[in-house]
Amino acid sequence: MENLTSLFPTIEIKANDRLDQYTYTKTGGPADWVAFPQTVEEVQVLVRYANKQHLPLTVLGNASNLIVKEGGIAGLVLILTKMNQIQVSGEQVIDQAGASYIETTKVARDHALTGLEFAAGIPGSIGGAVFMNAGAYGGETKDVIQSATVISPVGEVTTLTHEELDFGYRHSSVQDTDSIVLSATFSLKTGDQEVISAMMDDLNQRRADKQPLDLPSCGSVFKRPEGYYAGKLIHDAGLQGYTVGGAQVSKKHAGFIVNIGQATATDYLEVIHHVQATVQAKFGVSLETEVRIIGRD
Numbered sequence: 001m002e003n004l005t006s007l008f009p010t011i012e013i014k015a016n017d018r019l020d021q022y023t024y025t026k027t028g029g030p031a032d033w034v035a036f037p038q039t040v041e042e043v044q045v046l047v048r049y050a051n052k053q054h055l056p057l058t059v060l061g062n063a064s065n066l067i068v069k070e071g072g073i074a075g076l077v078l079i080l081t082k083m084n085q086i087q088v089s090g091e092q093v094i095d096q097a098g099a100s101y102i103e104t105t106k107v108a109r110d111h112a113l114t115g116l117e118f119a120a121g122i123p124g125s126i127g128g129a130v131f132m133n134a135g136a137y138g139g140e141t142k143d144v145i146q147s148a149t150v151i152s153p154v155g156e157v158t159t160l161t162h163e164e165l166d167f168g169y170r171h172s173s174v175q176d177t178d179s180i181v182l183s184a185t186f187s188l189k190t191g192d193q194e195v196i197s198a199m200m201d202d203l204n205q206r207r208a209d210k211q212p213l214d215l216p217s218c219g220s221v222f223k224r225p226e227g228y229y230a231g232k233l234i235h236d237a238g239l240q241g242y243t244v245g246g247a248q249v250s251k252k253h254a255g256f257i258v259n260i261g262q263a264t265a266t267d268y269l270e271v272i273h274h275v276q277a278t279v280q281a282k283f284g285v286s287l288e289t290e291v292r293i294i295g296r297d
């Protein structure tokens with residue numbers, strides 16, 4: 001394999017870089033290459049190179065919804081957190097993909113723009129939020145997004161409308177096309193800054209009361225099964241506190257699996273499989289993971 005650091009000397013690229021330093025769960029083996037592009041042009045150069053060389057390409061945002069396996073990731077990983085500009089134009093907020101969702105909600109609040117309060121505590125990037133249609137407390141990314149600019153696996157940049165993004169529960173069309181989100185435009189409304197601020201504080205307090213925010217995790221591990229709550233099923237199955245190695249079903253919020261020590265991705269996966277099998281056996285409900293599990297065994 002060619003040496004990407006000498007091939008692209010102006011782009012920050014690291015060889016054989018461990019991913020556990022970036023993931024919220026603090027797990028994950030090394031990637032062959034990790035690049036931190038700072039501009040759309042840098043992303044485009046890397047995407048085109050990977051496509052031409054048949055080099056596997058993976059994109060990460062804040063790595064807050066990921067379990068990366070112990071074998072790490074083959075090929076090139078793009079981490080977009082250095083593309084993090086947030087611009088306000090009237091009632092629109094235009095974000096680069098690596099911008100923080102939490103930071104974006106604060107910028108909207110500071111401009112007295114309402115609509116993003118629900119996302120005040122979602123620790124992802126904007127690219128990850130569009131990809132996942134992240135949501136909380138009755139709001140979803142799809143409610144406020146107007147469009148997103150993406151780059152295709154062959155390096156073509158296009159802007160997708162709300163309709164083309166085809167949002168669903170924790171789903172957007174970006175998941176089906178292997179595209180990379182480069183930026184997104186939110187359409188908000190002018191509101192009362194004090195009301196916006198109070199709502200954000202309230203939602204953050206509710207999170208802090210219910211979620212184990214003091215320990216590494218990847219948020220809710222499972223999607224909400226139709227007609228049920230994953231956390232309640234896991235609680236009712238008596239699984240809170242179930243531990244493999246350093247991975248534990250949170251005692252504070254049954255939907256979370258926390259890293260209480262030196263958890264590995266394998267520990268996480270064993271806990272996930274045990275929870276799925278137990279809930280299936282006790283209640284006949286199949287739990288599908290919301291967290292994305294990627295990488296080599």
Ligand SMILES: Cc1cc2nc3c(=O)[nH]c(=O)nc-3n(C[C@H](O)[C@H](O)[C@H](O)COP(=O)(O)OP(=O)(O)OC[C@H]3O[C@@H](n4cnc5c(N)ncnc54)[C@H](O)[C@@H]3O)c2cc1C
Pocket residue numbers: 024058059060061062063064065066080097121122123124125126127128129130131132133134135136174179180181182211213217218219220292
């Ligand atoms: C404590 C905690 C609380 C959480 N609370 C919530 C919550 O309330 N609601 C909620 O929905 N989620 C929640 N999450 C999960 C997570 O924050 C969201 O899913 C978030 O949108 C993921 O964004 P990210 O940048 O971290 O994505 P990553 O974890 O980096 O990636 C997730 C997926 O998105 C893809 N992706 C990332 N960036 C891009 C891009 N630019 N283009 C294309 N694909 C991309 C990745 O390839 C991967 O498949 C929580 C997580 C934690 C740790």
